Amino acid sequence: MEIILITIFSLGYLAITLEQSLKIDKLIPALAMMSILWALIAVFQLPVFNVDTILKELKPSNVEKVLLHHLGKTSEIIIFLLGAMTIVEIIDYFNGFATIKRIIKTKSKKGLLIIFSFLAFILSAIIDNLTATIILITILQKVIKERNTRIWFAGMIVIAANAGGAWSPIGDVTTTMLWIGNKVTTLKLIIYLLIPSLVCMAVPLLLATTLPAFKGNIPDELANENGDTHKYGASMLYIGLSAIILVPVFKTLTHLPPYIGMMLSLAVVATFAEYFSSAKFGFTSVDIEHEEYSSHSPVHSSLSKIELPSILFFLGILLAVAALESLGILFEFADSLNLAIPNSDMLVMLLGVGSAIIDNVPLVAASMGMFSEVIDHPLWHFIAFSAGTGGSMLIIGSAAGVVAMGLEKIEFFWYLKKISWLALAGFIAGSLTFILMRDFILW
Numbered sequence: 001m002e003i004i005l006i007t008i009f010s011l012g013y014l015a016i017t018l019e020q021s022l023k024i025d026k027l028i029p030a031l032a033m034m035s036i037l038w039a040l041i042a043v044f045q046l047p048v049f050n051v052d053t054i055l056k057e058l059k060p061s062n063v064e065k066v067l068l069h070h071l072g073k074t075s076e077i078i079i080f081l082l083g084a085m086t087i088v089e090i091i092d093y094f095n096g097f098a099t100i101k102r103i104i105k106t107k108s109k110k111g112l113l114i115i116f117s118f119l120a121f122i123l124s125a126i127i128d129n130l131t132a133t134i135i136l137i138t139i140l141q142k143v144i145k146e147r148n149t150r151i152w153f154a155g156m157i158v159i160a161a162n163a164g165g166a167w168s169p170i171g172d173v174t175t176t177m178l179w180i181g182n183k184v185t186t187l188k189l190i191i192y193l194l195i196p197s198l199v200c201m202a203v204p205l206l207l208a209t210t211l212p213a214f215k216g217n218i219p220d221e222l223a224n225e226n227g228d229t230h231k232y233g234a235s236m237l238y239i240g241l242s243a244i245i246l247v248p249v250f251k252t253l254t255h256l257p258p259y260i261g262m263m264l265s266l267a268v269v270a271t272f273a274e275y276f277s278s279a280k281f282g283f284t285s286v287d288i289e290h291e292e293y294s295s296h297s298p299v300h301s302s303l304s305k306i307e308l309p310s311i312l313f314f315l316g317i318l319l320a321v322a323a324l325e326s327l328g329i330l331f332e333f334a335d336s337l338n339l340a341i342p343n344s345d346m347l348v349m350l351l352g353v354g355s356a357i358i359d360n361v362p363l364v365a366a367s368m369g370m371f372s373e374v375i376d377h378p379l380w381h382f383i384a385f386s387a388g389t390g391g392s393m394l395i396i397g398s399a400a401g402v403v404a405m406g407l408e409k410i411e412f413f414w415y416l417k418k419i420s421w422l423a424l425a426g427f428i429a430g431s432l433t434f435i436l437m438r439d440f441i442l443w
Contacts, residue, residue: 001040001044001046002327002329004040005037005040005041005323005324005327005329006324006329008033008036008037008040009033009037009320009323009324011029011033012029012030012032012033012320013029013033015028015029016029016030016317017357025309026313027309027310027312027313027316029316030312030313030315030316030317030320031312031313031315031316032316033316033320034315034316034317034319034320034323037320037323037324038063038067038319038323041063041323041326041327042063045063046327047327048062048063048066048326048327049066049326049327049328066326067319070318070319070322070325070326071319073180073181073318073322074314074315074318074319074322076180076257076258076259077173077176077177077180077259077314077318078311078314078315079259079262079263080176080180080258080259080262081173081176081310081311081314082306082311083259083262083263083265083266084127084128084170084244084262085131085306085307086266086270086299086302086303086306087240087243087244087265087266087269088127088131088240089301089302089303089305089306090236090240090269090270090273090298090299090302091236091237091240091241092135092302093236093273093298093301093302094230094232094233094236094237094273094276094277094298095230095233096230096233096234096235096236096237096240097135097138097139097237098233099233099234099237100119100123100135100136100139100237101139101142101143104139104143107217107218108216108217108218109149109213109214109215109216109217109218110209110214110215112143112144112153112218113153113156113205113208113209113214114205114209116136116140116153116156116157116160117156117157117159117160117201117205118160119132119136120132120133120136120157120160120161120164121160121161121163121164121197121198121201122164123135123136123161123164124160124161124162124163124164124165124168124171124172124400125164125165125167125168125170125171126168126170126171126241126244126245127170127241127244128165128170128171128172128173129161129162129164129165129171129172129388129398129399129400130161130173130399130400130403132161132164132165132400133157133158133161133400133403133404134403134407136157136161137154137157137403137404137407137408138407140153140154140157141407143218144218147408149213149218150408151408151410151414152208152211152213152214152418152419154404154407154408154410155395155404155410155415155418155419155422156204156205156208156419156422157400157404158392158395158398158400158401158404158419158423159200159201159204159392159419159422159423159426160201160205161400162388162389162391162392162398162400162401163197163198163200163201163388163389163392163426163430164197164201165388165400166193166197166200166384166385166388166389167189167190167193167194167196167197167385168189168190169184169186169189169248169258170244170247170248171388172384172387172388173314173361173399174360174361174363174364174384174387174388175189175384175387175388176258177318177361177364177365177368178364178368178380178383178384179258180257180258180259181368182375183368183375183376183377183380184375184376184380184381184384185375185376186248186251186252187252188376188381189381189384192378192381192434192437192438193381193384193385193434195433195437196385196430196431196433196434196437197385197388197389197430199426199429199430199433200385200389200426200427200429200430200433201426202426203425203426203429203430204422204423204425204426207422207425208422232276235272235276236269236272236273236276239268239269239272240269243265243266243268243269244262244265246261246265247261247262247265248261249261250264250265270298270299273298273299273302274297274298274299276298277297277298313361314361317361317365318361318365321365321366321369322365322369324366324369325369333370344379344382345382345431345435348379348382348383348386349386349390349431351363351367351383351386351387351390352385352386352387352389352390352427352431353390353393354390355386355387355390355391355397355398356390356391356392356393356394356397356398357394357397360387360388360390360391360397360398363387364383364384364387367383367387378438381434382431382434382438385430385431385434386427386431389423389426389427389430390427392423392426392427393420393423393424393427394412394415394416394420395410395412395415395416395419396412401415
């Protein structure tokens with residue numbers, strides 16, 4: 001039966017990886033394999049276990065209790081993401097991100113590259129790398145008209161956004177998973193990963209400035225128009241970003257799960273949004289009689305734009321991995337890996353390379369079930385870095401890359417030839433920086 005379960009998981013995993021080729025949204029195989037795995041566990045009454053993280057052992061339990069436990073952990077991540085996504089959509093409702101565009105004045109390609117790279121690095125740490133990539137490529141399209149020039153910038157934005165997301169607990173969904181799962185803490189994550197992540201971004205940036213694609217100026221293509229602006233756009237940008245940044249502070253002060261702080265931040269941002277828009281309706285859906293007014297509520301409008309397929313994908317993949325964890329399969333696999341590759345650094349770097357080929361969410365979810373190291377152990381920080389930045393090596397290796405691919409129609413092999421080597425150089429440089437800091441400075 002164990003072989004059957006692993007086969008089902010592998011086939012579902014393969015379908016997720018081949019999403020572009022199969023033309024099937026990855027949420028479908030994720031939900032299917034999750035449901036089938038837990039159904040087989042229940043029907044055949046397979047023994048399941050809860051993990052005792054203190055004693056580092058498996059304790060027998062029943063299916064309902066184990067499933068409810070994992071559903072609770074998964075829901076913490078999903079609710080957190082829903083809150084963050086809604087805040088970003090509220091900012092966008094007021095066109096708050098146009099404020100960022102107004103600070104871009106230079107026409108130098110090298111200057112623009114530096115500005116966009118640092119914006120991606122900083123923004124992704126605050127609003128996550130996927131959203132930062134969407135925002136900056138949208139701005140890029142208004143700044144640079146020539147597509148052949150623009151796709152070079154888009155590739156560098158992907159590298160910088162993934163590097164920026166790795167050192168923040170809210171910058172990348174995999175880092176968020178480790179943070180919510182009590183594998184890393186905010187302060188230690190920033191201390192240990194900020195410099196390696198900065199190196200991971202800076203090395204490709206320095207190499208790129210020597211390339212012909214970033215020589216010279218943009219020839220009168222720099223858009224002068226600021227687009228439609230809202231008088232409260234800048235205010236909502238600052239309020240929204242501040243509210244998201246305060247979530248880790250709230251967790252540190254209260255020791256409550258992060259989603260509680262995110263819901264408080266969402267409530268604060270929504271209050272300002274409703275006040276600024278003078279809307280008559282808030283979180284709850286309006287009735288049919290007042291449906292014509294629903295579009296006037298920034299909160300209602302923002303909630304309708306949430307990307308639910310991504311949310312359902314997280315639900316499916318995390319609970320599927322939880323099924324293998326509950327059966328003890330992941331722990332057996334971890335022991336086998338440790339015997340085959342005793343060098344943990346090499347193992348984690350291979351995980352980073354793997355995240356460029358396979359979705360990094362299930363990889364990190366599996367690693368959380370495979371290893372039982374204590375909170376803030378160097379292993380968890382290195383996993384956060386590798387999974388977050390390794391995906392930059394292929395255009396399909398990260399959510400930021402996939403969205404850039406869609407927005408700019410970037411070809412897989414163009415990215416492989418032009419950008420991948422830059423991402424690889426940054427990944428290796430950042431990994432070596434982390435190892436040196438770990439062995440000689442911080443630990």
